[in-house]
Amino acid sequence: MSKKVALITGVTGQDGSYLAEFLLEKGYEVHGIKRRASSLNTQRIDHIYQDTHEENVNFFLHYGDLTDTSNLTRILKEVQPDEVYNLGAQSHVAVSFEAPEYTADVDAMGTLRLLEAIRFLGLEKKTRFYQASTSELYGLVQEIPQKETTPFYPRSPYAVAKMYAYWITVNYRESYGMYACNGILFNHESPRRGETFVTRKITRALANISQGLEKCLYLGNMDALRDWGHAKDYVRMQWMMLQQDVADDFVIATGKQIPVREFVRMSAQELGITLRFEGTGVDEVAIVDSITGDNANALKAGDVIVRVDPKYFRPAEVETLLGDPTKAKEVLGWVPEITVEEMCAEMVQSDLQNAKQHALLKKHGFDVSVAIES
Numbered sequence: 308m309s310k311k312v313a314l315i316t317g318v319t320g321q322d323g324s325y326l327a328e329f330l331l332e333k334g335y336e337v338h339g340i341k342r343r344a345s346s347l348n349t350q351r352i353d354h355i356y357q358d359t360h361e362e363n364v365n366f367f368l369h370y371g372d373l374t375d376t377s378n379l380t381r382i383l384k385e386v387q388p389d390e391v392y393n394l395g396a397q398s399h400v401a402v403s404f405e406a407p408e409y410t411a412d413v414d415a416m417g418t419l420r421l422l423e424a425i426r427f428l429g430l431e432k433k434t435r436f437y438q439a440s441t442s443e444l445y446g447l448v449q450e451i452p453q454k455e456t457t458p459f460y461p462r463s464p465y466a467v468a469k470m471y472a473y474w475i476t477v478n479y480r481e482s483y484g485m486y487a488c489n490g491i492l493f494n495h496e497s498p499r500r501g502e503t504f505v506t507r508k509i510t511r512a513l514a515n516i517s518q519g520l521e522k523c524l525y526l527g528n529m530d531a532l533r534d535w536g537h538a539k540d541y542v543r544m545q546w547m548m549l550q551q552d553v554a555d556d557f558v559i560a561t562g563k564q565i566p567v568r569e570f571v572r573m574s575a576q577e578l579g580i581t582l583r584f585e586g587t588g589v590d591e592v593a594i595v596d597s598i599t600g601d602n603a604n605a606l607k608a609g610d611v612i613v614r615v616d617p618k619y620f621r622p623a624e625v626e627t628l629l630g631d632p633t634k635a636k637e638v639l640g641w642v643p644e645i646t647v648e649e650m651c652a653e654m655v656q657s658d659l660q661n662a663k664q665h666a667l668l669k670k671h672g673f674d675v676s677v678a679i680e681s
């Protein structure tokens with residue numbers, strides 16, 4: 308039997324990298340679209356890169372962009388994929404308020420461009436399509452917990468763009484009989500999570516602070532509640548959704564939620580730091596209460612290591628998200644295997660290792676700077 312062929316947009320991102328690994332392990336020929344950048348942007352997939360001069364190569368990268376119709380059409384024509392996973396997006400909610408038009412172009416129109424290219428090339432009966440939809444569609448939540456039938460109320464240019472993508476995917480399924488489906492995924496994280504999403508921002512900054520590389524972590528709304536799972540569990544589900552007899556849409560979530568503040572506390576605890584939260588609103592701080600072990604030698608009790616900076620508040624916030632993954636469990640047999648506690652520990656340990664390396668280099672006089680992004 309010939310190999311199945313998959314095309315992943317957003318292959319250089321968190322989910323794209325895990326999905327590419329997963330599909331390669333399943334014996335797929337995997338093609339990914341990467342953007343041209345002035346610096347290398349393939350760090351998350353370098354370990355699975357295969358030199359195309361070798362034999363038995365199963366992983367191929369193509370330059371491309373979701374804003375470029377002719378480029379997408381040409382790649383689809385060349386690759387003739389059995390499965391397309393549309394993971395590419397301007398995926399940062401806060402940034403979408405700064406760049407709403409670009410976000411709409413990539414996240415909404417980009418999805419249309421792909422679907423239309425599949426149709427234009429006559430691939431609509433061959434190519435199955437996965438759309439990376441999001442719990443952000445629920446925004447100002449109309450029902451707790453949120454499931455497939457919960458009405459949408461998007462609260463950001465990102466979410467509004469993703470709402471177009473959601474419906475155009477449903478529309479192409481209904482209009483042209485395409486196997487096209489939406490995974491409505493709640494937040495999922497990992498050590499590969501982008502550094503400016505809140506979980507990774509927390510684990511990275513606290514690890515740096517524990518090694519004396521940073522002084523203080525500045526956050527926005529610590530009351531926000533999220534249903535956080537592990538990206539590895541969620542990409543497995545993306546594949547499962549394309550292996551059914553009939554295309555359908557599924558909520559993917561853990562069914563548990565915690566506030567941002569609790570993720571801060573858990574991350575600090577993993578470093579041996581017990582935190583005390585004092586104050587409210589913009590005056591809230593987290594203070595080191597006690598330290599155990601030897602991972603946080605740069606700190607002492609009484610140090611203030613987390614503060615609120617209102618610049619991270621969003622023009623319209625999504626205060627609470629909690630998913631109900633019953634349909635995915637019943638229809639697909641999917642259950643998440645990694646808890647938020649295990650995920651947090653993995654992320655902290657990974658960032659601690661990086662921080663220790665930086666601290667060691669610095670101690671020996673090497674000029675290293677830690678990029679402090681927000």
Ligand code: NDP
Nearest residue numbers: 317319320321322372373394395396398439441492494495
């Ligand atoms: P990332 O931000 O880590 O990855 C996004 C990917 O899209 C990157 O490979 C990025 O390339 C690429 N990309 C950005 N703009 C373009 C463009 N114009 N053309 C082509 N590619 C582009 O996101 P995640 O991996 O976390 O998420 C994957 C998808 O799932 C996204 O669509 C996201 O919106 C959605 N989603 C994510 C959730 C989560 O919690 N992670 C939850 C629900 C949905 P580059 O590396 O060059 O920046």
Ligand code: GDR
Nearest residue numbers: 398400441442443493494503504505506526527528531619
């Ligand atoms: P989100 O993720 O907006 O849910 O979108 P993010 O981690 O950015 O924010 C989660 C919550 O934390 C609050 N928050 C902060 N967020 C960031 N980034 N930085 C801060 O300093 C900070 N302080 C508090 C936010 O206000 C928010 O309430 C992610 C993305 O992956 C989307 O692409 C995806 O669709 C959704 O998850 C599901």
